[in-house]
Amino acid sequence: xxxxxxxxxxxxxxxxxxxxxxxxxxxxxxxxxxxxxxxxxxxxxxxxxxxxxxxxxxxxxxxxxxxxxxxxxxxxxxxxxxxxxxxxxxxxxxxxxxxxxxxxxxxxxxxxxxxx
Amino acid sequence: xxxxxxxxxxxxxxxxxxxxxxxxxxxxxxxxxxxxxxxxxxxxxxxxxxxxxxxxxxxxxxxxxxxxxxxxxxxxxxxxxxxxxxxxxxxxxxxxxxxxxxxxxxxxxxxxxxx
Numbered sequence: 001x002x003x004x005x006x007x008x009x010x011x012x013x014x015x016x017x018x019x020x021x022x023x024x025x026x027x028x029x030x031x032x033x034x035x036x037x038x039x040x041x042x043x044x045x046x047x048x049x050x051x052x053x054x055x056x057x058x059x060x061x062x063x064x065x066x067x068x069x070x071x072x073x074x075x076x077x078x079x080x081x082x083x084x085x086x087x088x089x090x091x092x093x094x095x096x097x098x099x100x101x102x103x104x105x106x107x108x109x110x111x112x113x114x115x116x
Numbered sequence: 117x118x119x120x121x122x123x124x125x126x127x128x129x130x131x132x133x134x135x136x137x138x139x140x141x142x143x144x145x146x147x148x149x150x151x152x153x154x155x156x157x158x159x160x161x162x163x164x165x166x167x168x169x170x171x172x173x174x175x176x177x178x179x180x181x182x183x184x185x186x187x188x189x190x191x192x193x194x195x196x197x198x199x200x201x202x203x204x205x206x207x208x209x210x211x212x213x214x215x216x217x218x219x220x221x222x223x224x225x226x227x228x229x230x231x
Contacts, residue, residue, distance in 0.1 A: 103174075108158045
C-alpha cells in the first residue's frame with residue numbers, strides 16, 4: 001500500500017523568502033507523486049507531478065519539487081513566497097504503478113501562511 | 117484539461133434525509149471519482165465510478181450509504197443517504213484525463229452540513 005506523510009501541518013514564511021513544504025512517501029512500486037493546492041473556498045489545482053521522468057519537476061507559479069528515491073521524499077519548494085501562495089497544499093501519491101488519477105492517496109495537508 | 121461542475125455547491129440538510137450531488141464534465145472521461153473531505157482533514161476516496169459498470173467502493177464506504185450513478189461519460193451522481201451530522205463534509209468529484217489518466221481534475225466541491 002502507498003502512503004504520504006506531510007511533515008508539517010503549518011508553515012509560516014515571510015513574503016519574499018523561500019518556501020519548503022516537506023513530503024515523504026511510502027510505496028511498494030515506483031510511484032507517481034503530485035502536489036495540489038487548495039485556496040480557501042476554491043477547488044483543488046494541480047501544481048506539479050512526477051511520473052518517473054526527470055527527478056526535478058517544475059510546476060506552475062514558480063513551484064518545483066525534487067523526487068529523491070533514496071530519501072523517499074518529494075519536497076515542494078519556491079524561491080520567493082508571494083502573498084497569493086497562502087493556501088493548503090497536499091502531497092499526493094497514485095496507487096497505480098505508472099501513475100494515474102486512479103485512486104489517489106492524499107497527505108493530511110500543509111497550511112502555508114505568508115507573513116507580510 | 118477538464119472543467120467540472122458540481123451541484124449543489126452547498127446545502128444544509130436534516131438528519132435522516134438524503135442528498136444527491138451531481139457532477140458534470142465538459143468532455144468525455146473514462147474514470148470519475150468521488151472524494152470526501154471532512155472538516156480540517158484531507159481527502160479520502162469514496163469510490164470509483166466507471167460508465168457501464170458498478171462503482172467500486174473503498175474500504176469503509178458502502179453502496180447503501182453512498183449510491184453512485186454513472187449514466188454516461190460526462191455525468192455522475194453521488195447520493196449521501198440517511199444523513200447524520202458525521203456526514204458533514206465537502207464532497208468532491210474528480211476525473212482522470214490524459215494518457216493513462218495521468219492527471220486528475222477536481223470539481224469545486226459540495227459543502228454539506230447535516231443538522
